[in-house]
Amino acid sequence: MLLCNFSMFTQQMNFSIAMPAMVNNTARPSQPNASTDVPPTDAPDSRNETPQELKAVAPVYDWNPEIQGIILSALNYGTILAPIPSGYVAGIFGAKYVVGAGLVISSVLTPFCPLAADTGVTLLIVLRVVQGIAQTMVLTGQFSIWVKWAPPVERSQLITIAQSGTLLGSFVILSVGGLLCDTIGWPYVFYIFGGMDCACSLLWFLLVYEDPVTHPFISTGEKEYIVASLAEQGSSPGWSVPIKAMVKSLPLWAILVSAFCIYWRNYIIIAYMPTYINTVLEANFRYSGIMSALPLCVAFPTFILGGQLAGFLHSRKILRLNTIRKLFTALGVLIPCGLHLLLPWVRSSHSTTLAFLILISAIRNLCEVGVLLNMVDIAPRYSAFLRGLSQIFSFLAGAISPAVTGYFINQDSEYGWRNVFFIAAAIDIAGLVMYLILGRAEVQDWAYD
Template structure:
């Protein structure tokens, strides 16, 4: 290596150390953390719009359709549990959708999101994650506002709307990973991404807790109107405040800008935006992520979608209480998500565990413990406190899987 090259390396290292020292004092007041908190609020509304049908469905169908699969009358213990609860009269229109139609409608969101992540991530890299995420949030919010009207026309149009909304949801959730390619220093990646993604947990708690009350008081359509309107307002803030990269941000400090650029330069980059299809197909780490992500998402969506109905039909809770009980674990999981990212960053920065070990450990804990608890529900259903405890604890451990396998995507392919 030449002398000039040595000087250049020393200069770059000096800039990085100075910039890192300057930005470390700013903590959560830095622009990159501000971006994480903006994404945090976007994820709150994306999550609420994604899960709103889980809490509104019991209120949208009549009592006969909702309980078509109930095996028999409640037991004595269930009578005692619900003796003070009365089924309220519907305050909005209800539909005669049988359990089969309900299942199709509940899963329609995932039809649109099945293949959408592949083009969404690629398009975000080419045209900019700001516009892909913003467009996803706008489309999802507008379709949420139109959901009651679509439901009135019949299940067919409602299903089509949910499919399109699933595509928009993926644009918002997948596209945001591309933002951190230009904004997250490698050592802070876990911290920043988990702050942003923790909004999904808070959004889940909010929709389940507030949605049940709205359904019983002013009617289920207002669940769609309120969270659709809030999503539209959030998307406006998104386009006004978010910039594609730190270089073009008008208000970022010079020290923070140099720190981010120097940190990302050290990890290197791949030239161009070609997609290495063959290398992806033959990549064992990629297949491991795909299989693990499928397992995590399948269990998550099944739990989120059907837990309120399970509590209403099996535990005989009313809509308000079932929504609150479904949402409480996510309120606890919200800080656990952030703390999980902090713990991962701590273990990595102190060199206690290798990054690969951290991702595997968090994934195993986040997958096996919730799976074991949910598999045990069949054998503890005679005890309502035990059933509720299992349903409460499961999502808390589930959070760790997102700090594991989902962040591993950015580890192996930051571009």
């Protein structure tokens, strides 16, 4: 599961690290509002100069910030309606083949991204939309596995270990991708990682089993323990899903709205961190990749430790599960919001900016152990379906926030980032308030057999 999420986020982040190298000097707002390709250049500006022996020769495109924002958002355009059927089908037929199919489709399409970019913006956006739908099958369908594999008291630990693959994938592609862009050219970001992800998809079909009963190597004691701990939940949601009761459920609405608000900020970080470092801090491609990867390197172990801490507090009955979810969510929202608002005022200090970005990446992951894991608490039997429902709200945020960010940066290069951070903080805090008031961590009446 960790390797699967690793593959997905190398594919989600590949354009984030490649975009500064793909555009003509990051297509500053003063440039024409054009999206046509321009011939490869042998004379990049001095800030992005590469070693003479490894001069990168790759196409450069005249995409302004608005066009870049649309391309970065395109991954989410086709995913608004895909999560619900993905979660539902995975809950009925099992996650192995639903997730595996999405993993194969998205991985195979990755090496074709440079060709699509050469052909034109329209084809590139279409390819990214198809990839987004395939990735939705992966990120949504995998949650039905935990219904059959994760004992309730171990759920926080197991899911956060698997989800930490998203941070590991982001860290690797940002740290290596910047070097690839600076030496052999940005297309190799897609060729190399696309090949690796295709190999990972083959491992999925070899290693993953639907439940402990069908696993050929699990010990008898572990199998009996897992099956007994999950017996009261039921192993499948069946064909009937209580839609009417879900619509009336205020705790569910609190989770969905909070997911939208949290992912508004998260998608800005995913899409624009390399661009922010490249333009605001004026780092070259290689160092912008390294600086973008460093916060994720710190966030990877803290994400796992957050899940372990939540599991410890819950299993030892130190705090109620409802308190744990709300406490972790509040910390994961308020501290990063404050640091984001301070970023425009410390931009002159590279070390302070980098320290803030590291703290933001480390602390914001507490939301993953808080509200974003809460649907498994309120309805474990429908966790894949509800994960799909929450993905709709998160993908909606992902389809809007990068485009809005590109618009503000295009309108005002000096104050655009400040406005982006203010809007993200306002949205984030509004979602937190709603969750603190309405959120619950007990199994809801409509989620029982």
